[in-house]
Amino acid sequence: MMKGAIEKNPLFSGLDDNECEDALAALSAIKQEYAKGAVIFHAGERMYRFGLVLCGTVQVSFTDIDGNEILMASADAGDTFGESLCWLKVAEAPVTVTASTDVTLLWLTPELLMSGDTRKIVQELRNRFLSMLAAKTLSMNERVQILSKPTIRLKLITFLSQYANRYGSKTFSVPYDRETLARYLGVNRTALSRELSAMQADGIIEFYKNSFKILK
Amino acid sequence: MMKGAIEKNPLFSGLDDNECEDALAALSAIKQEYAKGAVIFHAGERMYRFGLVLCGTVQVSFTDIDGNEILMASADAGDTFGESLCWLKVAEAPVTVTASTDVTLLWLTPELLMSGDTRKIVQELRNRFLSMLAAKTLSMNERVQILSKPTIRLKLITFLSQYANRYGSKTFSVPYDRETLARYLGVNRTALSRELSAMQADGIIEFYKNSFKILK
DNA sequence: CCTATTCCGTCGCAATTGCAACAGAAATTA
DNA sequence: TAATTTCTGTTGCAATTGCGACGGAATAGG
Numbered sequence: 144m145m146k147g148a149i150e151k152n153p154l155f156s157g158l159d160d161n162e163c164e165d166a167l168a169a170l171s172a173i174k175q176e177y178a179k180g181a182v183i184f185h186a187g188e189r190m191y192r193f194g195l196v197l198c199g200t201v202q203v204s205f206t207d208i209d210g211n212e213i214l215m216a217s218a219d220a221g222d223t224f225g226e227s228l229c230w231l232k233v234a235e236a237p238v239t240v241t242a243s244t245d246v247t248l249l250w251l252t253p254e255l256l257m258s259g260d261t262r263k264i265v266q267e268l269r270n271r272f273l274s275m276l277a278a279k280t281l282s283m284n285e286r287v288q289i290l291s292k293p294t295i296r297l298k299l300i301t302f303l304s305q306y307a308n309r310y311g312s313k314t315f316s317v318p319y320d321r322e323t324l325a326r327y328l329g330v331n332r333t334a335l336s337r338e339l340s341a342m343q344a345d346g347i348i349e350f351y352k353n354s355f356k357i358l359k
Numbered sequence: 360m361m362k363g364a365i366e367k368n369p370l371f372s373g374l375d376d377n378e379c380e381d382a383l384a385a386l387s388a389i390k391q392e393y394a395k396g397a398v399i400f401h402a403g404e405r406m407y408r409f410g411l412v413l414c415g416t417v418q419v420s421f422t423d424i425d426g427n428e429i430l431m432a433s434a435d436a437g438d439t440f441g442e443s444l445c446w447l448k449v450a451e452a453p454v455t456v457t458a459s460t461d462v463t464l465l466w467l468t469p470e471l472l473m474s475g476d477t478r479k480i481v482q483e484l485r486n487r488f489l490s491m492l493a494a495k496t497l498s499m500n501e502r503v504q505i506l507s508k509p510t511i512r513l514k515l516i517t518f519l520s521q522y523a524n525r526y527g528s529k530t531f532s533v534p535y536d537r538e539t540l541a542r543y544l545g546v547n548r549t550a551l552s553r554e555l556s557a558m559q560a561d562g563i564i565e566f567y568k569n570s571f572k573i574l575k
Numbered sequence: 576c577c578t579a580t581t582c583c584g585t586c587g588c589a590a591t592t593g594c595a596a597c598a599g600a601a602a603t604t605a
Numbered sequence: 606t607a608a609t610t611t612c613t614g615t616t617g618c619a620a621t622t623g624c625g626a627c628g629g630a631a632t633a634g635g
Contacts (some may be wrong), residue, residue, distance in 0.1 A: 205504055207517065213507045215500060225491035239404060261477055269485060271471060276492040277443035283499045284431060288421055290506035291429045291545040293593070294621070303425065320585060329507040331623045336584050338622095352583090352631095444615090509623075510591070537613060547593050552614050555594095568601095 149249075151221025151276065154271045165264045171250040177242040184225065184240040189233065192250040193225040194218070199246035201317065204239050214326040217243065219318055226276060229253060250304045290329050295338040298328045303348065303357055313357040320353070364413045365465075365558045367437030369494065370487045386467040393458040400441070400456040405449065408466040409436075409441040415462030416534060420455050430542040433459065435534055442492060445469060506545050511554040514544045519564065523573055532570040 149155045154170075155163055174197070177183055184190065186206045194201070196218045203224050204212040215238065218224045228236045230253055241350065256269045285305050292298045307313050325332040341346050349356040365371045370386075371379055390413070393399055400406065402422040410417070412434050419440050420428040431454065434440045444452045446469055472485045501521050508514045523529050533540065541548040558564050565572040 173393060205500060207504055213504055215384065215503065227496040230493045231490060231497070233497075259482060265477060269489075273485075273489050273492065274447060276489065277446045280443040280492060280495055280499065281447070281449075283496065284421060286425055287431065287499065287502060287506065288429055290503065291542075293545075293547075296621095320581095326507075329509075331509075333584075333586095333624075334622050337586090340584070514593095536611095549594075549614075549616095550592050553616090556614070 145322065148220040149195070150260075152195055152223065153275050154195070154223070154251075154268065156197060162264060164298040166268055166304045167249075169255050169262075169268060170253065170266055171255075173250045174246060175250060177246045179242055179245050182239065183242055183246070183248070184236070184238070186237055186239045187235050188206070190225045190228045193223055193229040194240070195249040196199040196220055197249060199248075200243040200313045201246055201248070202241050202243050202323075204241070206237055210257045212239065214323065214349060217318065217323065217327075223275065226253070226272070226279070230257075230272075230276075258332075272334055272339045286327075295330050295334060296342060297329070299335075299342065300347075302328060303355055306355070307357055312353070313359075316352075318353070362438040365411070368411055368439065370439075370484065371410070378480060382484055383465075385471050385481055386482060386491055387471075389466045391464060391466060393464070395458055395461050395464045397458045397462075398455065398463070399462070400452070401460055402452070402453055402455045403451050406441045408450045408468045409439055409445040410456070411439045411465040412436050413463040413465060414495045415464075416459040417462055417464070418457050418459050418539075421456070422455060424454055428455065430539065433534065433539065433543075439467075439491065442469070442488070442495070446473075446488075446492075455503060502543075511544070511546050511550060514546065515551075515554060515558065516563075518544060519571055519573055521553050522571070529573040529575075530567075530571070535569065536549065550564075 149163065155166060158166060169307075171192075173192075177199075183194070183201060198220050198345045201218050201224065201279070202214060203218065206212055216224065224240060225238070228238065236242045253272065255265055256272055258265075260266075289298050289301045289305070292301055306315050306317060319327060320331050321336060325335045328335065339348075339350060343350060346358055348358060365379070371382060374382060387408075389408075393415075399410070399417060412538060414436050417432060417434050417440065418433065419432045421431045422428055432440065440456060441452070441454070444454065454571075471481055471490065472488055474481075476482075505514050505517045505521075508517055522531055522533060535543060537552060538548050541551045544551065555564075555566060559566060562574055
């Protein structure tokens with residue numbers, strides 16, 4: 144049913160049905176559903192489990208020192224959130240997770256991965272969990288790369304190039320509305336619209352809603 | 360000798376001498392020295408080992424699509440670099456590592472951590488390696504938090520607050536010169552100097568070279 | 576089909592920033 | 606010590622961006 148989303152996740156991809164069941168059991172998987180807008184996790188609590196999104200989209204925002212909310216990531220089907228805070232047993236997690244749409248997700252507990260359990264599936268999961276974290280680090284590098292660019296245009300070009308690379312095509316759509324994209328890029332929404340229009344006028348890109356085409 | 364730097368690193372902290380030796384052996388540690396300015400790792404190669412800085416400072420810069428160099432991190436004694444790229448066996452690592460000062464470092468190979476080796480020390484290292492990656496993710500969150508701020512002043516306040524938190528004091532010094540700090544914050548150097556002066560005039564901070572004091 | 580709501584682009588203006596040129600301080604080297 | 610190089614702060618100006626207000630398009634709900 145939700146098999147698709149699970150398979151997309153590097154923790155489970157390529158496992159056969161039995162292995163998958165064992166893996167879910169080893170992680171004490173619990174399914175839960177949230178309505179659009181619901182708060183999935185409150186900042187300030189400890190994150191005992193991390194989340195794997197089965198369907199829908201969640202937003203992870205960081206509550207900073209002044210109480211402002213900064214969009215850290217949005218997780219779609221197959222994506223996870225909260226692994227680091229969970230693994231490190233951070234007492235007061237500084238992130239809030241909310242449902243952008245109706246959401247179904249699995250809560251997973253990495254407790255067994257920390258133990259000396261030598262079952263094959265547990266060892267495999269340990270390795271995969273590690274790979275997942277490593278991949279997350281690299282994807283955050285990409286975010287930093289974008290945010291470091293001096294102008295909105297360069298941020299957009301970098302962002303769009305990254306997407307084009309990931310999709311292997313110069314035509315693609317992104318899972319953000321303008322407001323969310325602006326926050327992801329760290330810029331003002333209307334300034335973003337202005338720049339998108341300018342880039343289209345300059346013949347650099349074409350776009351319709353969330354679909355983009357890089358002309359270059 | 361360099362024991363201090365090693366102990367600062369979460370992979371080795373708290374291990375006794377024997378364990379430490381075993382750990383270094385398990386990671387096939389090799390010591391190497393570089394002169395100031397030397398290139399420690401070239402972008403485009405595969406990173407078979409990750410680095411642990413024993414003394415000195417290295418800079419990790421990201422080479423983006425246009426060939427620009429973006430400062431991703433600077434690693435001091437006890438810090439590591441390249442774990443993610445190494446673990447994921449990325450064929451063409453997109454980072455360049457250079458020596459900001461004369462540098463001594465250990466090259467470490469995580470190969471054994473990927474195996475089914477069940478020796479206690481290896482299991483321990485696996486867990487610690489994981490924690491290290493998780494911690495890196497969180498510290499990158501802090502960087503993103505800074506870069507997401509709309510103005511130089513807010514970036515600085517966020518950056519300085521993070522440092523004050525880490526040191527547990529409102530007086531501290533940072534390991535960056537102005538040029539490097541500007542690149543870390545993603546802003547223009549002279550604009551940074553201008554804003555620092557303005558903040559001092561406004562009674563928010565005091566600073567002398569790389570020493571800062573938050574007055575608030 | 577109509578209405579309310581959300582989403583998106585445009586515009587003018589003020590504020591912030593990048594940039595280039597420059598000068599003095601500090602550190603390094605001869 | 607003198608000379609050279611590096612680092613840092615200042616300033617004027619142009620370019621970019623943030624912000625608020627607005628209107629039209631798209632969407633959702635009845």
